[in-house]
Amino acid sequence: MEVIVNHPIQARSLTKRFGDVLAVDDLTFDVPEATVTGFLGPNGAGKTTTMRMLLGLVTPTAGSATITGRRYADLDRPADVVGAVLDRAGFHPARSARDHLRVYAAMGGYPASRVDEVLGLVAATGFADRPAGTLSTGMRQRLHLATALLGRPRILLLDEPANGLDPAGIAWLRGFLSDLARDGRTVLVSSHALAEAERLVDHVVVVSAGRLVAAGPLATVVPAGSSLEQTFLTLTGGVR
């Protein structure tokens, strides 16, 4: 029987030059539906720039970046299609998590009842009424995720979501992301920490210096008995 796999996120010969810096260099990859795909590579590899191109925040020098086959700017109600946590900008320190979500729900035209739903999804009900200024890094991360989920997007782009999380926070994130994928959502998660990312994702797109190094299911990219970190070093010539 033929197995049809959709690829809701696609890059085709995607290139971005900032002056002399070739941040993204002829990058082509697909992110399969209903996976947690790690977008992995060292600092400066071009991950954030690529995610910003997928979200229409940076214009490609060449090539295309599409969500469900369309450029972000061509999507109808894009926040209902794709949720993103990119910059982790601060929340108003005196405003509660719940009030923060109420503001975003109102701006997006979502019913107020959606606020309690997303608080429940990220297990944030217990701190929903605390001022954001008193929340831990892990709690703030959950509030960012809750905000991204307001429009029930089928696709999520998360830039370095594990940064600053303690082991319990990482364990929670792993369960949360795999539940999203099990539910049919497509999640692209960037990380420069390969060992940590290996435990969060089932597929990978590995980049270095703006170029594709490897892509596919984790089990096919990483040989048995090796690690993602070791594989990366071997592929990029760091270990011979």
Ligand SMILES: Nc1ncnc2c1ncn2[C@@H]1O[C@H](COP(=O)(O)OP(=O)(O)OP(=O)(O)O)[C@@H](O)[C@H]1O
């Ligand atoms: N607006 C910009 N102007 C000039 N150079 C930029 C700009 N944005 C990114 N760059 C450069 O492009 C390259 C790729 O940066 P990018 O932030 O996309 O990498 P990254 O893989 O996300 O790295 P990190 O893991 O450190 O976040 C870097 O050399 C960076 O300095």
